[in-house]
Amino acid sequence: xxxxxxxxxxxxxxxxxxxxxxxxxxxxxxxxxxxxxxxxxxxxxxxxxxxxxxxxxxxxxxxxxxxxxxxxxxxxxxxxxxxxxxxxxxxxxxxxxxxxxxxxxxxxxxxxxxxxxxxxxxxxxxxxxxxxxxxxxxxxxxxxxxxxxxxxxxxxxxxxxxxxxxxxxxxxxxxxxxxxxxxxxxxxxxxxxxxxxxxxxxxxxxxxxxxxxxxxxxxxxxxxxxxxxxxxxxxxxxxxxxxxxxx
Amino acid sequence: xxxxxxxxxxxxxxxxxxxxxxxxxxxxxxxxxxxxxxxxxxxxxxxxxxxxxxxxxxxxxxxxxxxxxxxxxxxxxxxxxxxxxxxxxxxxxxxxxxxxxxxxxxxxxxxxxxxxxxxxxxxxxxxxxxxxxxxxxxxxxxxxxxxxxxxxxxxxxxxxxxxxxxxxxxxxxxxxxxxxxxxxxxxxxxxxxxxxxxxxxxxxxxxxxxxxxxxxxxxxxxxxxxxxxxxxxxxxxxxxxxxxxxx
Numbered sequence: 111x112x113x114x115x116x117x118x119x120x121x122x123x124x125x126x127x128x129x130x131x132x133x134x135x136x137x138x139x140x141x142x143x144x145x146x147x148x149x150x151x152x153x154x155x156x157x158x159x160x161x162x163x164x165x166x167x168x169x170x171x172x173x174x175x176x177x178x179x180x181x182x183x184x185x186x187x188x189x190x191x192x193x194x195x196x197x198x199x200x201x202x203x204x205x206x207x208x209x210x211x212x213x214x215x216x217x218x219x220x221x222x223x224x225x226x227x228x229x230x231x232x233x234x235x236x237x238x239x240x241x242x243x244x245x246x247x248x249x250x251x252x253x254x255x256x257x258x259x260x261x262x263x264x265x266x267x268x269x270x271x272x273x274x275x276x277x278x279x280x281x282x283x284x285x286x287x288x289x290x291x292x293x294x295x296x297x298x299x300x301x302x303x304x305x306x307x308x309x310x311x312x313x314x315x316x317x318x319x320x321x322x323x324x325x326x327x328x329x330x331x332x333x334x335x336x337x338x339x340x341x342x343x344x345x346x347x348x349x350x351x352x353x354x355x356x357x
Numbered sequence: 358x359x360x361x362x363x364x365x366x367x368x369x370x371x372x373x374x375x376x377x378x379x380x381x382x383x384x385x386x387x388x389x390x391x392x393x394x395x396x397x398x399x400x401x402x403x404x405x406x407x408x409x410x411x412x413x414x415x416x417x418x419x420x421x422x423x424x425x426x427x428x429x430x431x432x433x434x435x436x437x438x439x440x441x442x443x444x445x446x447x448x449x450x451x452x453x454x455x456x457x458x459x460x461x462x463x464x465x466x467x468x469x470x471x472x473x474x475x476x477x478x479x480x481x482x483x484x485x486x487x488x489x490x491x492x493x494x495x496x497x498x499x500x501x502x503x504x505x506x507x508x509x510x511x512x513x514x515x516x517x518x519x520x521x522x523x524x525x526x527x528x529x530x531x532x533x534x535x536x537x538x539x540x541x542x543x544x545x546x547x548x549x550x551x552x553x554x555x556x557x558x559x560x561x562x563x564x565x566x567x568x569x570x571x572x573x574x575x576x577x578x579x580x581x582x583x584x585x586x587x588x589x590x591x592x593x594x595x596x597x598x599x600x601x602x603x604x
Contacts, residue, residue, distance in 0.1 A: 111358045111361065111475070111476060111479040112383075112384075112387055112476060112479070112480075114358065115387050115388070115390050115391075115472060115476060116387050116390060117390075118390050120392060135530060135534070136359075137359075138530060138533075138534060139530040140359050140362050140363050141362070142527040142528070142530065142533070143362050143363060143365050143524075143527065144362075144471070145367060145474070145484075145486040147488045148488070148576065148580055148581060149525050149526070149527075150576070151527065151528050151532075151533060153533060154533050154534070154535055154539065155533060155534055155535070156535045156536075156537070156538065156539060157534060157535065157536050157537070158537060159536075159537070160537055163537055163538075187539075189533075191541070191542075192532070192533075192542055192547075192550075193576075195541075195542050195547055196547050196551050196573055197573040197576065197577050199544060199547050199548075199573075200570075200571035200572070200573035200574065201570055201571055201573075201574065202571060202573035202574040202576065202577040202578070203577055203578075203583070204577050204583070205577065205581075205582060205583020205584070205586050205587065206581075206583075206586065208586050208587050208590040209590040209593060209594055210491060210492075210586050210589045210590040210593050211586055211590075213463075213491055213510075213593065214488065214491065216460075216463075217467055217488075217491075217510070217511065220464055220467040220468060220471070221467060221470075221471045221474075221486075223468075224391070224467070224468045224471035224472060224475075225362060225471060225475060227392070227468075228358070228471075228472060228475045229358060229359060229362060232358040232359070233359075237392075239392040239468075241394045241395070241461065241464075244457060244460055244461065244464075245457075253538075254535075254538055254539055255538040255539050256539050257539060257541055260539060263460075263464070264464065277390075278396050279396070280389040280390065280396075280398065281389070281398050283382060283385060283386040283389065285398075285439070286385075286389070286398060286400060286401050286402060286436075286439075287382070287385060287401070287402055287404060288401055288402070288403045288404065288501075289403075289404050289406075290403070290404070290405060290406070290407050290410055291403065291410075291500075291501050291502040292401065292403060292434075292501055292502050292503050292504060292507060294438070294442075294504055295438075295439055295442050297446060300439075300442055300443050300446050301446075303439075304443050323447075323448055324447035324448055324449060325447070326443055326444040326446075326447035326448075326449035327447065327448065327449040329395065329397070329440075329444065329449065329451075330444050330449040330450055330451050330452065331449070331450075333395055334395060334452075334453075334458075335452060336450070336451070336452020336453075337452070339452050339453065339455050339457050339458055340452065340455050342457045343455040343456040343457040343458075346456060346457050346460065347456055
């Protein structure tokens with residue numbers, strides 16, 4: 111298990127070999143053992159195999175090619191709808207149309223998704239997380255017909271790997287771990303922790319071809335800009351309101 | 358790996374045997390291979406071993422005994438502070454003080470936490486998730502000295518198991534999986550999916566001693582009430598504002 115995680119990489123190209131329904135269901139079923147708030151299992155997963163559905167989902171994910179190329183796309187949703195329907199059918203008055211309940215359900219959904227990832231990768235499957243799920247959630251909500259109190263929080267493309275890309279870098283452990291209290295980063299810490307990343311040939315190349323001065327500018331000016339983040343934050347908050355999780 | 362997850366249970370009682378720092382660091386380091394948004398690693402983890410710090414954290418977790426009894430408490434945080442410090446030190450203008458950025462960082466932190474859980478349980482360690490982290494985040498922020506753009510999202514108590522509780526029930530797979538689009542739950546579906554849970558002797562007993570009519574009322578009237586959820590939602594939104602993730 112440690113070896114599997116140590117050697118993992120995100121896979122964006124998939125072989126033609128199908129992902130059998132039995133295997134997929136077995137992995138999704140075992141993943142249900144993941145910890146869940148009060149054992150409510152505040153999540154649902156929508157399985158997309160249909161080509162037409164993949165084509166419809168693709169624009170919501172900025173047309174990343176994995177969406178149409180992968181045999182299976184999984185959309186993990188924070189779901190309080192099922193629990194609320196149960197409550198209403200059992201003379202119980204639910205109070206889960208609020209922000210805390212959204213974050214509780216999102217947590218459940220993300221933990222479930224990650225156990226699935228770990229299990230699927232241990233079986234040799236290749237996975238890519240699509241961070242785009244939070245960018246235009248209202249499109250995904252419409253396409254997958256998600257009712258009130260259901261909100262998409264993560265999308266995975268799943269298939270058998272047809273590539274073995276180099277592993278990406280990671281920060282040294284001491285950059286992310288704090289003992290007893292958070293020790294904020296001094297300038298020298300930042301220099302030290304980000305040195306390896308900044309000196310990678312591919313990152314230097316990326317800075318050069320984009321005519322930037324620093325790698326950090328690639329993030330702030332191109333990949334994750336203030337303007338985009340603020341516009342998408344508005345859309346995200348609107349979707350949370352629409353789904354009943356925010357006043 | 359499948360067998361480990363299949364047989365897992367949350368552990369709330371820990372043996373005296375210490376959790377070696379080497380082992381903990383190895384598991385936290387391997388977990389860094391977990392998928393992360395744009396490889397930014399938008400998380401930090403605060404390790405609590407000090408008895409006095411555990412005593413201070415306990416009330417923020419409703420004095421659940423695991424907090425002071427476990428050898429190690431881990432608080433996983435959504436963290437954009439480190440990335441922003443890096444950007445500012447590299448002539449880059451960050452725009453991560455918004456809600457989307459919080460959810461991106463929370464996602465990173467939760468996926469990282471869950472890989473750690475899976476790895477730690479495979480090593481025989483016992484874990485309990487404390488959902489209380491989102492209930493009174495401002496207390497945790499103060500105790501752990503979390504700066505702006507850092508927000509606690511999950512807490513784990515970690516130690517060697519000193520109990521082997523019965524596994525809790527889970528909904529059948531078809532209750533949480535939807536094919537192509539979300540199929541909403543008819544009354545008969547709800548009856549079917551929740552039957553096993555409702556008929557468990559311990560749940561029937563729980564309903565009886567609480568003088569309730571249904572199991573669902575245990576959740577809505579006692580464990581997760583509308584009143585508590587709404588009050589804690591306010592606190593959570595206030596903490597997000599205080600940490601700079603919301604206007």
